[in-house]
Amino acid sequence: ELKEHTTIVVLGASGDLAKKKTFPALFGLHRNNYLPKDCKIVGYARTKMDHEEFIRRVKSNIKTPTKPIEEQLVTFLEKCVYVAGQYDQDESFQNLEATLQKIEAGRPHNHRIFYMALPPSVFISVSQHLKKNNYPKNGIVRLIVEKPFGKDLESSRKLQKALEPDWTEEEIYRIDHYLGKEMVKNLLILRFGNEFFGATWNRRHISNVQITFKEPFGTEGRGGYFDEFGIIRDVMQNHLIQLLTIIAMERPLSFSAEDIRDEKVRVLRAMPQIATENVIIGQYGKSEDGSKPAYLDDDTVPKGSRCPTFCAVAMFIKNERWDGVPFILKAGKALNEQKAEIRIQFKDVTSGIFKDIPRNELVIRVQPDEAVYIKMNSKLPGLSTQTVLTDLDLTYKRRFSDLKIPEAYESLILDAIKGDHSNFVRDDELDASWRIFSPLLHYLDENPEVVPMSYPYGSRGPPVLDDFTSSYGYKFNDQV
Ligand code: BG6
Numbered sequence: 001e002l003k004e005h006t007t008i009v010v011l012g013a014s015g016d017l018a019k020k021k022t023f024p025a026l027f028g029l030h031r032n033n034y035l036p037k038d039c040k041i042v043g044y045a046r047t048k049m050d051h052e053e054f055i056r057r058v059k060s061n062i063k064t065p066t067k068p069i070e071e072q073l074v075t076f077l078e079k080c081v082y083v084a085g086q087y088d089q090d091e092s093f094q095n096l097e098a099t100l101q102k103i104e105a106g107r108p109h110n111h112r113i114f115y116m117a118l119p120p121s122v123f124i125s126v127s128q129h130l131k132k133n134n135y136p137k138n139g140i141v142r143l144i145v146e147k148p149f150g151k152d153l154e155s156s157r158k159l160q161k162a163l164e165p166d167w168t169e170e171e172i173y174r175i176d177h178y179l180g181k182e183m184v185k186n187l188l189i190l191r192f193g194n195e196f197f198g199a200t201w202n203r204r205h206i207s208n209v210q211i212t213f214k215e216p217f218g219t220e221g222r223g224g225y226f227d228e229f230g231i232i233r234d235v236m237q238n239h240l241i242q243l244l245t246i247i248a249m250e251r252p253l254s255f256s257a258e259d260i261r262d263e264k265v266r267v268l269r270a271m272p273q274i275a276t277e278n279v280i281i282g283q284y285g286k287s288e289d290g291s292k293p294a295y296l297d298d299d300t301v302p303k304g305s306r307c308p309t310f311c312a313v314a315m316f317i318k319n320e321r322w323d324g325v326p327f328i329l330k331a332g333k334a335l336n337e338q339k340a341e342i343r344i345q346f347k348d349v350t351s352g353i354f355k356d357i358p359r360n361e362l363v364i365r366v367q368p369d370e371a372v373y374i375k376m377n378s379k380l381p382g383l384s385t386q387t388v389l390t391d392l393d394l395t396y397k398r399r400f401s402d403l404k405i406p407e408a409y410e411s412l413i414l415d416a417i418k419g420d421h422s423n424f425v426r427d428d429e430l431d432a433s434w435r436i437f438s439p440l441l442h443y444l445d446e447n448p449e450v451v452p453m454s455y456p457y458g459s460r461g462p463p464v465l466d467d468f469t470s471s472y473g474y475k476f477n478d479q480v
Pocket of ligand 1: 177215234235340
């Protein structure tokens with residue numbers, strides 16, 4: 001664990017991610033005394049700006065609702081320094097090195113965390129220049145990297161290969177920010193700390209699993225980036241597949257990072273590549289009232305793009321626990337609401353005494369409003385014997401109202417400071433998930449006749465969605 005004398009270098013410090021996520025998360029850690037003692041934060045980017053301008057930008061996404069928080073922000077900003085430089089020139093990185101050495105003068109160690117909040121195009125160059133010019137001589141080094149990790153198995157491998165000569169797997173922390181979300185961190189406890197879940201967590205009792213990601217807004221100016229990747233690469237191959245592996249993995253031998261990640265990899269390796277008949281793709285059109293633009297109306301989106309902004313796939317796991325149970329992943333932009341949830345639908349109860357009684361469902365809501373609830377049947381209180389579908393409900397806001405839920409990035413940066421890899425993506429895990437998705441992605445990229453179905457901005461997705469879900473055995477309550 002890096003307890004003291006650490007410098008955190010944020011590369012890409014003038015970008016959106018750094019502004020919206022990295023610096024606010026670092027401030028959150030500072031406020032709660034989780035940053036190492038004697039910690040400095042160096043922002044590095046191409047934009048030429050003076051210290052004041054940099055501080056103004058850092059502040060712009062940090063809220064200070066109370067006086068004490070305002071004071072904490074002052075002490076946080078005192079830790080921050082900015083260095084402007086190119087991403088492909090040694091002189092720039094030597095200049096960064098001079099600043100780092102000035103900060104570290106008199107320290108017994110020069111521990112450094114490099115946080116790469118960078119576009120993929122400069123990623124390799126920066127990692128090489130850092131190794132050459134800024135690798136600490138007497139301290140621990142950690143390299144935090146952000147997706148996209150390539151576009152398919154081949155390009156992801158290439159990226160990995162480029163890092164390999166310079167950085168060990170031990171030094172690399174690949175972020176998938178979903179792994180830092182409170183409810184996601186709870187999944188292993190829910191599964192393995194509760195005997196009744198453990199006992200029913202298999203193909204004998206579970207009919208199907210749905211993992212859903214919905215956003216109520218479209219690309220809104222971010223179309224250049226998005227169009228190159230699409231919803232499958234942007235959300236599914238990383239965030240949703242992470243949720244799937246944690247839901248499906250066997251019990252790890254321990255909570256150690258390698259034990260956990262070994263089990264995750266094993267699940268992924270038991271999954272066949274996605275078959276194109278198990279997929280629907282969509283792209284949003286204008287909203288029904290015409291007030292919201294279609295994907296293709298976004299100026300940053302190339303004309304005639306076939307990029308999917310919605311996708312649903314059914315995936316399978318060929319092992320004893322899950323064989324035959326569909327895992328339905330759904331992700332979409334410009335839908336009717338914001339939501340990320342896992343819905344585990346159990347099988348029908350043995351027939352005999354009940355006719356058409358709804359199925360149990362365990363719903364784990366990742367966001368918004370973290371909750372775990374179970375839909376279960378109960379007798380309607382009163383003199384009749386009527387049954388009613390009701391909830392066993394753990395809604396965090398009610399049960400843990402006095403506890404603050406940290407931002408995913410706070411939690412992950414803290415893990416990196418502690419040297420805990422459990423919630424970061426290992427290289428073989430990345431390969432395994434790309435292997436499952438790459439053929440589908442190539443098929444979609446290479447076949448111009450495959451066009452996404454249109455759905456209105458603000459709707460639930462393409463109209464065929466419910467039929468798709470039902471075809472894998474999901475029973476809507478109104479079907480019983
Ligand atoms: C990012 C995607 O990884 O995750 C975005 O690039 C998406 O397109 C975001 O909006 C969703 O994250 P969250 O934490 O808001 O659910």
